[in-house]
Amino acid sequence: MAALPLLLAWLAGCSSEPAPRDTHAPVSDNGEISSFFYSLLLYLDAAILAIVVAVWAYALVKFKKQAGDDTLPEQSHGNMKLEVIWTAIPTLIVVAITVPMLVGVFQMSKRHDPNQPVVEVDVTGKQWWWEFDYKSGSAAGLHTANELHLPADTAVTLHMTSADVIHAWWVPRLGGKRDANPGRNYPMSFTAKAPGIYDGQCAELCGSSHALMGTKLVVHPLAAEVEVDYKGQKVKLESYETWVKAQLQPAKPPVAELEKGLKLFKERTCPSCHLINGLEGTDIAARSATSGPNLTHVGSRMAIAANTLVNNPENIAKWISKPSAVKPGSKMPDGLVTPEDAKTIAAFLSSLK
Amino acid sequence: MASVADFAQAQAPVYHQERPAKSGLVDWLTTVDHKKIGILYGSAGLFWLLIGGLEALLFRLQLAKPDQDLFIGNQYNGLVTMHATTMVFLAVMPMIAGFSNYFVPLMIGARDVAFPRLNAFSWYTFLFGSLVINASIVFAHFPAGGWTGYAPLSTRAYGNDGMDFWWAGLVLLAISSMVAGVNFVVTILNMRAPGMTLMRVPVLAWMMLVIQFLLAFSFPPVAVGLIFLAFDRTFGAVFYESAMGGDPHLWQHLFWLFGHPEVYVLILPSMGIVSEVLPVFARRPLFGQHAVIFSGVFIGFVGFGVWGHHMFTAGMGPIADAVFAATTAVIAIPTGVKIFNWLGTLWGGKLTFPVPMLFAISFIPMFTIGGLSGVMHANAPLDLQQHDSYFVVAHFHYVLVGGALQGLFSGIYFYFPKITGKMLSEGLGKAHFWLFLLGMNITFWPMHDLGNRGMPRRIFTYPADAGWNFDNMLGTVGVFFMAAGTLLMVYNIFTSMKNGKTAGRDPWDANTLEWMTESPPPAHNFDFTPVVFSERPLFDHKHSEDLAIPVPHEAEQIHMPSYSWKPLVVASGALLVILGLLLLNLAPMLWLISVAGALTVVVGIYQWVTEPV
Numbered sequence: 020m021a022a023l024p025l026l027l028a029w030l031a032g033c034s035s036e037p038a039p040r041d042t043h044a045p046v047s048d049n050g051e052i053s054s055f056f057y058s059l060l061l062y063l064d065a066a067i068l069a070i071v072v073a074v075w076a077y078a079l080v081k082f083k084k085q086a087g088d089d090t091l092p093e094q095s096h097g098n099m100k101l102e103v104i105w106t107a108i109p110t111l112i113v114v115a116i117t118v119p120m121l122v123g124v125f126q127m128s129k130r131h132d133p134n135q136p137v138v139e140v141d142v143t144g145k146q147w148w149w150e151f152d153y154k155s156g157s158a159a160g161l162h163t164a165n166e167l168h169l170p171a172d173t174a175v176t177l178h179m180t181s182a183d184v185i186h187a188w189w190v191p192r193l194g195g196k197r198d199a200n201p202g203r204n205y206p207m208s209f210t211a212k213a214p215g216i217y218d219g220q221c222a223e224l225c226g227s228s229h230a231l232m233g234t235k236l237v238v239h240p241l242a243a244e245v246e247v248d249y250k251g252q253k254v255k256l257e258s259y260e261t262w263v264k265a266q267l268q269p270a271k272p273p274v275a276e277l278e279k280g281l282k283l284f285k286e287r288t289c290p291s292c293h294l295i296n297g298l299e300g301t302d303i304a305a306r307s308a309t310s311g312p313n314l315t316h317v318g319s320r321m322a323i324a325a326n327t328l329v330n331n332p333e334n335i336a337k338w339i340s341k342p343s344a345v346k347p348g349s350k351m352p353d354g355l356v357t358p359e360d361a362k363t364i365a366a367f368l369s370s371l372k
Numbered sequence: 373m374a375s376v377a378d379f380a381q382a383q384a385p386v387y388h389q390e391r392p393a394k395s396g397l398v399d400w401l402t403t404v405d406h407k408k409i410g411i412l413y414g415s416a417g418l419f420w421l422l423i424g425g426l427e428a429l430l431f432r433l434q435l436a437k438p439d440q441d442l443f444i445g446n447q448y449n450g451l452v453t454m455h456a457t458t459m460v461f462l463a464v465m466p467m468i469a470g471f472s473n474y475f476v477p478l479m480i481g482a483r484d485v486a487f488p489r490l491n492a493f494s495w496y497t498f499l500f501g502s503l504v505i506n507a508s509i510v511f512a513h514f515p516a517g518g519w520t521g522y523a524p525l526s527t528r529a530y531g532n533d534g535m536d537f538w539w540a541g542l543v544l545l546a547i548s549s550m551v552a553g554v555n556f557v558v559t560i561l562n563m564r565a566p567g568m569t570l571m572r573v574p575v576l577a578w579m580m581l582v583i584q585f586l587l588a589f590s591f592p593p594v595a596v597g598l599i600f601l602a603f604d605r606t607f608g609a610v611f612y613e614s615a616m617g618g619d620p621h622l623w624q625h626l627f628w629l630f631g632h633p634e635v636y637v638l639i640l641p642s643m644g645i646v647s648e649v650l651p652v653f654a655r656r657p658l659f660g661q662h663a664v665i666f667s668g669v670f671i672g673f674v675g676f677g678v679w680g681h682h683m684f685t686a687g688m689g690p691i692a693d694a695v696f697a698a699t700t701a702v703i704a705i706p707t708g709v710k711i712f713n714w715l716g717t718l719w720g721g722k723l724t725f726p727v728p729m730l731f732a733i734s735f736i737p738m739f740t741i742g743g744l745s746g747v748m749h750a751n752a753p754l755d756l757q758q759h760d761s762y763f764v765v766a767h768f769h770y771v772l773v774g775g776a777l778q779g780l781f782s783g784i785y786f787y788f789p790k791i792t793g794k795m796l797s798e799g800l801g802k803a804h805f806w807l808f809l810l811g812m813n814i815t816f817w818p819m820h821d822l823g824n825r826g827m828p829r830r831i832f833t834y835p836a837d838a839g840w841n842f843d844n845m846l847g848t849v850g851v852f853f854m855a856a857g858t859l860l861m862v863y864n865i866f867t868s869m870k871n872g873k874t875a876g877r878d879p880w881d882a883n884t885l886e887w888m889t890e891s892p893p894p895a896h897n898f899d900f901t902p903v904v905f906s907e908r909p910l911f912d913h914k915h916s917e918d919l920a921i922p923v924p925h926e927a928e929q930i931h932m933p934s935y936s937w938k939p940l941v942v943a944s945g946a947l948l949v950i951l952g953l954l955l956l957n958l959a960p961m962l963w964l965i966s967v968a969g970a971l972t973v974v975v976g977i978y979q980w981v982t983e984p985v
Binding site (some may be wrong): 036037038039040041042043049050052053056057060061063065067068071072074075078079082083084085088090091092093094095096097098101102105106108110113116117120121123124125126127128173174178183184185187189191192194195196197200201202203205217218221222223224225226227229230231233243250327348 | 444445447448449515516517518522524525530588611614615619620621626654656659660661662663672685686687689690693694696697701702704705706708709711712713715718719721722723724725733736737740741744745747748751752753755756758759760761823824825826827828829830831832833834837839841842852915
């Protein structure tokens with residue numbers, strides 16, 4: 020009994036370990052709706068549980084059979100009045116929570132006013148990474164992978180789909196998840212509020228590397244640069260438009276000492292899956308359901324391999340020399356590059372800021 | 373006042389049988405006795421419970437710390453898939469079937485089920501199904517598509533040979549459950565003792581009646597889904613292939629149209645057991661018996677209209693989300709009614725606390741916790757966060773472990789004396805209870821917090837800086853407590869079978885017909901036809917002056933069904949049909965196995981029909 024409030028406090032999120040993906044520290048309008056219902060139902064559930072446990076515990080102590088007492092207690096078969104009361108009260112509670120819930124369902128399925136500026140992005144789940152294709156506004160035509168960059172305080176609609184199995188794109192601090200279904204295109208509309216960097220990952224079992232299908236949401240300020248806290252470190256976030264401008268630039272030809280990396284990149288058939296905009300011989304691949312991430316600005320990403328490894332030349336070399344060791348079942352084949360070549364290619368890729 | 377000993381006055385009669393029963397192994401292979409089939413089901417359920425628990429223990433080791441590599445990728449996915457498949461279909465359902473087989477005929481005062489050979493057929497198709505699913509480990513590897521088998525991950529395009537064994541085994545289990553459902557509905561509706569009106573049927577038998585309807589009506593949709601999947605995997609059909617005009621949502625609807633009633637199949641029998649156990653150890657009738665029964669029936673009906681709450685994130689659109697969210701919230705009402713009536717039963721009683729009672733009373737708060745988190749999931753806007761997170765894992769383990777499994781444990785300690793004639797050790801039982809209660813809370817309570825902290829389910833590893841380390845370590849520690857408790861129970865069963873205290877007919881001073889006869893009951897169950905005047909027939913006999921002890925029947929008045937090989941033959945035929953399809957991918961000519969199986973089924977059914985019973 021005494022443990023009960025303690026357990027509830029824990030449930031309310033009072034553990035000392037930091038929770039960078041706390042579902043109840045929402046940064047979007049959708050997340051706030053979910054969080055509101057969580058708080059509401061947590062208090063309601065706690066009250067009901069406390070009443071049930073209190074009656075239960077009292078009965079267990081109070082009505083324990085006394086030694087030597089072999090008489091039968093009163094043989095009551097029930098009480099109609101009580102039955103009516105404890106059917107009616109839960110019914111009223113259910114009605115009371117269902118009505119606002121139905122309002123919430125429609126709020127979370129709202130569509131943005133098409134006359135307002137809306138950032139629209141196609142989100143495609145692939146085994147085991149995320150592709151983001153920007154459809155509107157200044158970023159139209161931009162393709163990137165795993166790290167979704169959005170402006171703060173702007174209406175956003177993501178269109179969820181999949182190139183293979185069902186995935187679900189979930190950034191807990193942003194709010195709810197939506198499944199990415201092959202052959203379907205389901206919208207998820209929201210407005211992100213606080214600039215920052217938020218981790219997330221696939222939430223629908225999608226095969227052997229489901230656990231390693233991470234994603235990052237980077238919410239940029241609309242205008243001036245801001246400093247945000249990410250895992251205890253200060254990170255500067257430029258404005259959304261600055262980020263878009265940089266990302267739309269084609270890749271610059273590598274400096275002399277990195278040219279070998281580009282050469283190996285081409286020789287080892289990497290361009291058959293990975294595009295680098297602007298470099299001759301690396302843009303031969305038609306974008307298709309099976310193609311891999313666009314690498315034009317891979318050096319500017321915080322992580323690689325779908326938010327699995329920190330982005331640095333050592334990790335890129337580790338990843339491309341034996342992908343299956345990083346991600347079981349990875350679609351990028353093992354043995355395409357030797358560990359030595361991998362280092363050379365990694366140095367080149369890291370330079371693609 | 374009469375005592376149960378008075379029922380023992382008669383010389384046990386010899387019953388009439390077309391062919392005398394065999395003995396030894398052949399007896400167990402050919403038996404149509406509902407009690408023996410119940411023991412077979414229950415033993416199989418306990419065996420798979422241990423296997424399913426071992427699978428959980430292995431993947432909890434992997435999750436104890438971040439970035440481990442004990443079981444990664446599809447090894448881990450296979451363990452998770454098999455843990456759930458095993459626990460749902462091969463552990464809890466057969467344990468329920470065991471209680472249903474053994475006790476429903478005894479509780480309603482019948483000699484056997486309505487179709488004894490069909491009952492044996494259900495057992496064999498279950499046994500073969502369970503073996504086929506697990507044979508995947510020998511021939512290929514574990515199915516790794518999750519117990520929900522979501523297409524298109526489960527289809528041929530994504531390999532995963534284990535899923536062949538999964539659909540094949542589940543088709544057999546579906547046949548088993550549909551057949552058993554019809555059998556028990558007919559039994560309960562038609563074979564009650566004189567005077568046992570429907571409202572005098574014990575609550576456990578009532579809940580069994582409800583779930584048999586659920587089985588009979590909810591397995592057909594998933595059987596269709598599984599056969600679509602089989603056609604996809606075997607013949608390249610494209611029911612779930614969106615690029616070819618199929619639809620992955622089709623699978624989800626077919627699966628959850630089964631899957632949600634299935635949840636009530638798992639929990640209602642335990643609610644029935646609790647409703648039997650509480651009145652016995654509170655020494656008073658179940659409070660509001662009719663309300664408890666009707667709320668169970670109501671749950672059964674509404675259970676068919678809520679499946680969409682498993683698909684709030686799938687993208688059904690706000691109208692469907694709203695409808696399913698509202699119907700799901702309604703389920704809270706009958707569930708609450710049951711909980712309040714159990715409290716009402718305790719209130720004003722004279723409580724004693726032997727092991728069955730311990731599990732039954734702890735069922736109440738543990739199940740309540742699971743029910744209340746269910747109220748959260750019914751809230752679609754909140755569920756968009758909680759779906760596929762560890763919060764859901766916590767929820768259904770409170771319902772299925774704190775609820776269903778604790779109820780079944782209560783039933784095992786309560787009914788073991790009737791089945792074996794021996795009492796289980798109270799001391800070991802209490803150790804089991806406390807270890808298990810502690811372990812399940814250490815494991816599953818922190819999972820609520822994990823879900824709140826954004827941890828998705830079914831991931832084989834997690835980063836060290838996500839804030840999930842402490843809770844996951846607890847989750848792994850708790851499993852060892854649960855495992856120790858369960859092993860104590862198994863040890864208890866084996867030692868008590870030999871050395872336990874003799875139970876007698878009515879060791880708990882209980883109320884219902886099954887305690888009127890010997891422990892273990894004779895093949896014909898009762899020497900006399902019980903006559904029922906209330907929902908507590910044995911209580912009436914023990915506490916009223918004027919109820920006569922029924923007169924035993926003469927030997928020739930009792931006809932018992934004879935043993936039969938035919939259920940085994942027909943079930944083997946069904947197994948061969950499935951195996952042929954399953955192995956088709958290895959060598960094309962193996963379809964001949966299916967043809968042989970189909971012929972076996974036809975010939976077997978012909979012999980079955982013409983065999984004298």
